[in-house]
Every structure is written in C-alpha cells, then in structure tokens.
Amino acid sequence: MRKSEPAVRSPKGLQTRERLLGAAIAEFKRGGLAAADTAAIVSAAGVAHGTFFFHFPTKEHVLIELETREQERITAELNRFFRRPHTVRDTLGEVVRLLEKMERRLGRNLFKDFLALHFSTTRPPSEEWGKYPVIVAVVEEFRRAQERGEIPADVDVMHNSVSFLVGLYALLITIPADKVVRSPAVDAYLTTYEYGLRVVRPTD
Structure with a gap:
C-alpha cells in the first residue's frame, strides 16, 4: 500500500x-x-x-479515472438491456448507442481523448483487455447467444468482442458525429461484424 x-x-x-x-x-x-x-x-x-x-x-490518469466510471455506467446499462428480448445485431447497436450517448455527455474533445487512450503508447499500465467491464459484458452476452444457437460454438467471442470494440472506438474517433455522415459507416461496420460472428437469424 x-x-x-x-x-x-x-x-x-x-x-x-x-x-x-x-x-x-x-x-x-x-x-x-x-x-x-x-x-x-x-x-x-x-x-x-x-x-x-x-x-x-499525469493528465492521462484523469482519463483512466473517468474511464473506470464510464465503464461501470455503460456496463450497468448494457446489463439492463440484455434482460429484454434482443438479437445479436441489437447488442452491437446498443453498444454504439451507449458510446454515442457518452460522446454527447463528454463533448467531442474529451470523447476523442477518452477513446484514443486505448491506443496510447504512453498510457500508464493497466489490466488486460479481458478485465474491462464493457468487454466482459459483451463477451458474456455473445456466449449466451452461442448457447441460444445464434452464434456458432467455434466462434472466438473474446477475440471478436475486443476487435469489435477497438474497431468501433477508431471509427467513432475518426468519423464526425453528424448522423448523415456517421450512420452509413456505422451500419456497414455492424453488418461486417455480424457477418464475422456468423450470426444465425431466427426463422419466422
């Protein structure tokens, strides 16, 4: 201590x-x-x-403190969402919605710095990706989707969860918040990841 x-x-x-x-x-x-x-x-x-x-x-330690709080907030909202009927695509979309909600709350400048922290080579040492609450929540939900038969059992949901979130962070940093510009790019990104997860859509 x-x-x-x-x-x-x-x-x-x-x-x-x-x-x-x-x-x-x-x-x-x-x-x-x-x-x-x-x-x-x-x-x-x-x-x-x-x-x-x-x-x-350092100033980056302020962002790490903020990150801890925002992770807890988003994880709590995700877990509430998961208790309602939803699809894998809904899960991906909810992550985007919560991150954009955080962007409005923090403002564009702070939001970009907040997400860029994940790519910083000077970031103070922290726990591995698998210990991040948001990633854990998404991984657990993808595993439940595997149990429901929506995602094939051989899909590596940990790898897919991390790569999905890292790619999404980069996308939100680089594309303006204007919905006309951002929405098509985000929709295409979600479709790509849904395809990569080999999601089995329920039949009518």
Whole structure:
C-alpha cells in the first residue's frame, strides 16, 4: 500500500480528488487533453499545484479515472438491456448507442481523448483487455447467444468482442458525429461484424 493512499481515502482527500477530477474534465472538454493547463485545473479546484500530481501523476490518469466510471455506467446499462428480448445485431447497436450517448455527455474533445487512450503508447499500465467491464459484458452476452444457437460454438467471442470494440472506438474517433455522415459507416461496420460472428437469424 502506498503511503499516500490513506490521505486520498480520507473524506477531505476524496473531496479534493473529486474537485480536481471535475475541474480537469471541464478543462479537457474545452480544448482536449494535450492543450489542458494543469494550472487552470488547480485554480478551478482551489488547491495547490502539487496537489494535482499527488492525486493524478499525469493528465492521462484523469482519463483512466473517468474511464473506470464510464465503464461501470455503460456496463450497468448494457446489463439492463440484455434482460429484454434482443438479437445479436441489437447488442452491437446498443453498444454504439451507449458510446454515442457518452460522446454527447463528454463533448467531442474529451470523447476523442477518452477513446484514443486505448491506443496510447504512453498510457500508464493497466489490466488486460479481458478485465474491462464493457468487454466482459459483451463477451458474456455473445456466449449466451452461442448457447441460444445464434452464434456458432467455434466462434472466438473474446477475440471478436475486443476487435469489435477497438474497431468501433477508431471509427467513432475518426468519423464526425453528424448522423448523415456517421450512420452509413456505422451500419456497414455492424453488418461486417455480424457477418464475422456468423450470426444465425431466427426463422419466422
């Protein structure tokens, strides 16, 4: 256990961390991660400059904190969705819908930085892909689809889940949010992945 952890977990430390996180997110929304000014962040949070680095060693650590929270939010929404009747295509579409909902919530600048974090060579060490809650939720749903006979048993659902999400992240980063431009590209992408999963459509 690091010596700093008890201070972070104290009520005052947690409040300070939340203020810094909120101020950093607001700064990232304005101009993105690269242009974000830590001096502006600590000023908005009302703390000393060194306090930021006590809680977040780098600006990317702020995104990792945000990622943890957003993953939990999306996973909870996915699990609620999975309790209703749906198809594999519906599952793919729901992932897109929730990511676009997050894009509206975070704003375009922060959303792009948030997704780009998954491709960063300077990202601080983290758990392997298979430990990400959203990926776990999608993998488990694809396995249930295998049990229902919608996806053949020999399909590697872990590999397909990871590649689907990574490809989708790249697509959403590079294509503008305008539905006229984005929707056809996303529809084509979902069709490609549905075909790759060799989905068996239910007969009438």
